[in-house]
Amino acid sequence: MDKHNPSKDLFVPVDRAGEDSEKISRPSLSFWQDSFIRLRKNVGAMIGLFVLLFIGFMAIFGPYMNEYDEFGQDLSRAKMPPKVEGLGWLGMDGTLTSVQTAATVEEAQEKALMRFNNQEEFITTTVLTEGGNGQEAEVEAVYDVYGAKNLEENFWFGTDGLGRDLWTRTWMGTRISLYIALLAAAIDMVIGVAYGGISAYYGGRVDNIMQRIIEVLVGIPNLVVVILMILILEPGILSITIALTITGWISMARIIRGQVLKLKNQEFVLASKTLGAQDNRVLRKHLVPNVLGLIIINTMFTIPSAIFFEAFLSFIGLGLPTPIASLGTLIDDGFMSLQIYPHILLFPAIIISLVMIAFNILADGLRDAFDPKMRE
Amino acid sequence: MTRYIIQRLVYMIITMFLIATFTFFLMKLLPGTPLSAADKLSEEQRQVVLEKYGLDEPVPVQYFNYMVNLTQGDLGISFQFDNREVTTIIMERIGPSMTLGIQAMVIGTILGMLLGLVSAIYHNGFLDYGSTFIAVIGKSIPSFVFAGMLQYFVGVKLGWFPVALWEGWEYTVLPTVALAIFPIAIAARFMRTEMLEVMGSDYITTAKAKGVNKFGVVFKHGLRNALIPLITVLGPLAIGLMTGTLVIENIFAVPGIGEQFVKAINTNDFPIIMGTTLLIAFLFIFIILVIDLLYGVIDPRIRLAEGE
Numbered sequence: 260m261d262k263h264n265p266s267k268d269l270f271v272p273v274d275r276a277g278e279d280s281e282k283i284s285r286p287s288l289s290f291w292q293d294s295f296i297r298l299r300k301n302v303g304a305m306i307g308l309f310v311l312l313f314i315g316f317m318a319i320f321g322p323y324m325n326e327y328d329e330f331g332q333d334l335s336r337a338k339m340p341p342k343v344e345g346l347g348w349l350g351m352d353g354t355l356t357s358v359q360t361a362a363t364v365e366e367a368q369e370k371a372l373m374r375f376n377n378q379e380e381f382i383t384t385t386v387l388t389e390g391g392n393g394q395e396a397e398v399e400a401v402y403d404v405y406g407a408k409n410l411e412e413n414f415w416f417g418t419d420g421l422g423r424d425l426w427t428r429t430w431m432g433t434r435i436s437l438y439i440a441l442l443a444a445a446i447d448m449v450i451g452v453a454y455g456g457i458s459a460y461y462g463g464r465v466d467n468i469m470q471r472i473i474e475v476l477v478g479i480p481n482l483v484v485v486i487l488m489i490l491i492l493e494p495g496i497l498s499i500t501i502a503l504t505i506t507g508w509i510s511m512a513r514i515i516r517g518q519v520l521k522l523k524n525q526e527f528v529l530a531s532k533t534l535g536a537q538d539n540r541v542l543r544k545h546l547v548p549n550v551l552g553l554i555i556i557n558t559m560f561t562i563p564s565a566i567f568f569e570a571f572l573s574f575i576g577l578g579l580p581t582p583i584a585s586l587g588t589l590i591d592d593g594f595m596s597l598q599i600y601p602h603i604l605l606f607p608a609i610i611i612s613l614v615m616i617a618f619n620i621l622a623d624g625l626r627d628a629f630d631p632k633m634r635e
Numbered sequence: 636m637t638r639y640i641i642q643r644l645v646y647m648i649i650t651m652f653l654i655a656t657f658t659f660f661l662m663k664l665l666p667g668t669p670l671s672a673a674d675k676l677s678e679e680q681r682q683v684v685l686e687k688y689g690l691d692e693p694v695p696v697q698y699f700n701y702m703v704n705l706t707q708g709d710l711g712i713s714f715q716f717d718n719r720e721v722t723t724i725i726m727e728r729i730g731p732s733m734t735l736g737i738q739a740m741v742i743g744t745i746l747g748m749l750l751g752l753v754s755a756i757y758h759n760g761f762l763d764y765g766s767t768f769i770a771v772i773g774k775s776i777p778s779f780v781f782a783g784m785l786q787y788f789v790g791v792k793l794g795w796f797p798v799a800l801w802e803g804w805e806y807t808v809l810p811t812v813a814l815a816i817f818p819i820a821i822a823a824r825f826m827r828t829e830m831l832e833v834m835g836s837d838y839i840t841t842a843k844a845k846g847v848n849k850f851g852v853v854f855k856h857g858l859r860n861a862l863i864p865l866i867t868v869l870g871p872l873a874i875g876l877m878t879g880t881l882v883i884e885n886i887f888a889v890p891g892i893g894e895q896f897v898k899a900i901n902t903n904d905f906p907i908i909m910g911t912t913l914l915i916a917f918l919f920i921f922i923i924l925v926i927d928l929l930y931g932v933i934d935p936r937i938r939l940a941e942g943e
Contacts (some may be wrong), residue, residue, distance in 0.1 A: 474646075479654060480919035482878055483912050487661050490900070490908070567777050574779055574882045575897045590779065594886060597783060598791050598798075608780045615775040623771075 294552070297628040304624020307617040314614055318437055321430030325415070329431045330582050333422035338600050340404055341417040341425075355402045360395045367398035374400065417602045419592060429606050432584035436611070439496060439585070440565035443503040444558050450504070451511025452554060458512070459519035460542065470516075473509060481506040485568065489577040496579065499572060503565050511557050518550045552629035559622035563615045570611060586611045640928065647920050654916045659701055662905045663694060688712060710910035715902050721910040725892065731801055732884065732891035736876050738811045743818025744872070748865070750819065751826025755834060756853060766823055773820025778879045782813035782886045799888040810887040814879050818872050825868050829861040836860075863933055870926040874919060 288296070298304055322329065340355055357374050361367035368384050381403040416425035458469040485502045492498035522528060528545055536544075566586070572578045573587030581588075586607050593604025685691040688711070689700055704711065710721035750766040757763050789809060790798035796808045833839065834857055842856045884893035892911055899907035 475650070475653070479650065479657075480874070480916050482874075482881075483654065483658075483916050483919075486900075487658060487912065491661055491664055563775065570777060570779070571878065571882060574885065575893075576901045590783070594779075594783060597787055601787050604783050604787075608783060612776045612780055615777065616771060619771060619775045 290552075294625075294628040298624055301624040301627065303620045304628075307619075307621035307624065310613055310617040311621065314433060314610065314617070315437065317430050318434040322427045322434075325424065325426060326412075327414075327424030327427050329427050329584060330423065338420055338596065338603070339410075339414050339418040339422075340600070341415060341602050341606075342413040355404055356399060357402070358397060358399050360397050364396040364398060367396045368400075370398075372400070374402075416606045417600075419603055420596065425589075425603065425606060428584040429586075429589060429610065432586045432589045432607060433610055433614075435496065435579070435584065436566050436569055436586040437614070439500050439503070439569050440562045442500050443507060443565040444561040446500070446504040447507040447511055447561055448554060448558050451508040451557075452515050452550075454508065455512035455515030455517075456519055456542065456546070456550075459516040460523060460538070460546070462520075466516075473512065476506060476509055479506070485572070486575070486577065489572060494572070494577055494580055496583075499569055499579070503568055507561065507565070511554070511561070514553055514557055515550055518553055519546055522546055522549055552625075556622060556626045556629060559618060559625060563618040563622075566611065566614060566618075586614075639931070643924055643927065647924060650920055651913075651917060655702065655705060655913060656698075658909050658912055659698055662909055663697075665903075665905065688714070705913075710913070711906040713904055713907050715899070715904040715907070721906045724895065724907065725910055725914060728890055728892050728895050730891075731889050732880055732893060734807060735810055735814060735883070735889065735891065736873075736880055738807060739814035739876055739879075740818060740873065742811065743815035744822045744865075744869070746815070747819040747822025748826045750823035752830060752853070752858065754823065754827040755830035758831060763827075767827070770820045770823040770827075773816045774824070776816070778813055778817060779882045779886060781816050782810070782883055785809050785813055786886070799886075801889050806887075806889075810883050810889055813883050813886075814876060817875050817879060821868055821872055821875075822865065825865060826861065829864050830857060833857050833861045866926060866930050866933065870923050873922045877915060877918065 359367045359370040359374065361370055372382060372384075382400050383403075384398050384400045414424055414426065416429055419425055419428065454469065458466045484506050488502035488505060489498060492501065523546065528541060531541055531545055569578070569585060570587030570590060573585065573591045578588050578591065579585050589607035590604060590611065593601075593607065597604055682691065689697055692700070701711070708722055710725070713719045713721055713724060716724070747770075750769065754763045754766045786798050786809065789795050797806050798809070800806055834853075839852060839856055842852050847856070880891065881893035881896060883889070884891045885897050888894070892914065895907060896911045898904070899911065
């Protein structure tokens with residue numbers, strides 16, 4: 260047999276099954292789809308998201324759910340405890356409770372009645388300890404405020420010291436606080452991204468000068484800047500927002516600069532430039548999409564800190580001027596009568612805590628979703 | 636290293652100078668003088684009062700005087716309390732603030748580290764989730780909300796500790812706890828991440844392989860290496876605490892700097908506002924400087940990088 264002419268039967272058809280291993284079996288996902296799938300698997304982050312959506316919904320529509328308005332004062336119904344039909348077991352039954360101690364049961368009962376203006380028919384007293392043998396008697400008195408004041412309607416969150424409905428005020432306050440925080444975060448984002456992006460992309464002398472400016476600004480504590488700005492600008496929604504943004508954008512600018520510096524020397528940017536892309540196109544199509552995840556994460560962390568600072572300013576007497584409600588001013592008010600009427604502090608405190616926790620958990624979840632490498 | 640320290644000190648002085656100048660002119664822009672409430676004074680009496688506060692001079696001269704006095708530690712006279720020097724007022728009140736701050740910082744960091752350590756050792760276990768939960772809560776809930784809860788439940792309902800004022804050790808408990816929750820949360824989170832990273836490294840495997848017991852691996856090989864980066868969070872922690880004390884002192888009626896500061900804001904006592912602002916700014920910058928230097932001392936790699 261001629262060895263240069265192999266016979267036909269030496270050839271065997273290739274087994275085609277092996278080629279399947281090269282096939283892409285799953286649909287290809289974009290970065291955003293992939294991130295969203297990861298985020299959806301994160302239970303904590305999803306709960307955070309729904310809590311925020313709920314609070315956001317209430318902040319928009321909550322104030323219109325009853326007939327009271329934000330500023331309507333009526334001293335005859337001041338400091339009413341919260342009452343919701345069917346939620347009595349949660350303590351929202353429109354009663355005030357007080358425990359009085361005295362030498363004898365009778366004295367303690369008398370003290371309890373005195374405490375609630377002697378409205379005997381609306382007070383039920385229970386004896387906790389009989390006393391005697393050197394022990395003091397303890398009497399618990401429950402006072403039905405709504406009955407005593409002959410009020411038909413219910414205040415779901417109660418009323419404050421001036422008789423304003425706390426349900427309406429709390430949701431209006433949530434709205435104002437969220438508004439300030441979102442606005443401040445948005446302004447921080449725009450300034451920070453522009454500043455950091457320009458500084459890193461153009462580099463050289465531009466970068467040098469812009470970085471020296473940031474170094475000086477970073478040295479000034481933002482607490483001091485915020486306080487001084489508010490002192491001059493007079494407290495108000497706009498001035499608080501401005502004060503928060505004056506130094507707030509710096510961290511965003513630094514993060515963006517670092518990321519853009521890293522990205523701008525990578526091959527895909529070089530390729531794009533070689534193919535004739537203008538600066539504008541490189542920025543829009545290649546750099547911004549690559550830093551978008553970072554921008555979102557950083558903004559999500561800015562929002563809760565802005566909410567905190569707004570409330571903080573209310574506390575040191577630099578908050579919004581009086582009739583306006585924000586979570587900060589409401590909490591500040593609540594502290595004045597904490598011992599006797601804790602409900603005034605309770606609801607805004609719960610909401611501010613929920614908002615802060617939800618934002619923090621969601622931001623953590625987003626960070627894990629966008630950058631699985633950074634996962635702990 | 637010496638050059639680096641000098642450079643940082645120069646930066647610090649420039650920043651302080653800028654802040655002092657900035658504060659001075661901002662205060663000049665504000666409405667109100669010590670005379671605002673006193674319309675009935677005669678012209679001579681006005682003159683006497685203005686002279687006492689140095690307000691009769693033109694603004695540049697006032698600025699010059701202020702700066703000269705500042706370098707000598709003289710912050711002027713309070714508008715509110717007659718003839719009391721701002722420096723004296725601040726010195727009287729720095730004690731309680733420092734006590735609270737240091738107690739919260741020490742207790743908070745130690746507890747936080749322990750929590751983080753437990754988290755990392757029992758990674759993905761029940762204890763891990765528990766302490767991560769505490770850390771998220773502690774980081775998110777504002778200190779003043781936490782202070783309110785403590786005051787109401789521990790102070791009023793249980794009556795374990797006094798709700799307010801400053802008359803002895805037991806009075807420091809509630810404000811310290813309210814302040815400490817933030818460092819606990821931050822330290823726990825940070826410690827957990829660092830510890831997990833360290834425990835995954837080769838030298839830990841080596842230590843385990845040569846038969847070091849679990850205690851030795853965690854504390855001798857793991858903890859010591861995880862501690863170094865913790866120093867970087869001490870700065871932000873201290874700053875967070877200073878922000879916290881401004882509020883907490885008011886809630887618990889602690890006679891500290893923060894309480895005085897809020898009083899001064901509400902009474903337009905500019906010399907005190909300026910003095911406290913400068914003090915806060917100085918502490919901020921000083922803490923950051925100390926921590927940067929400390930980091931260099933502890934981690935030789937950083938010192939080498941600076942030298943290049």
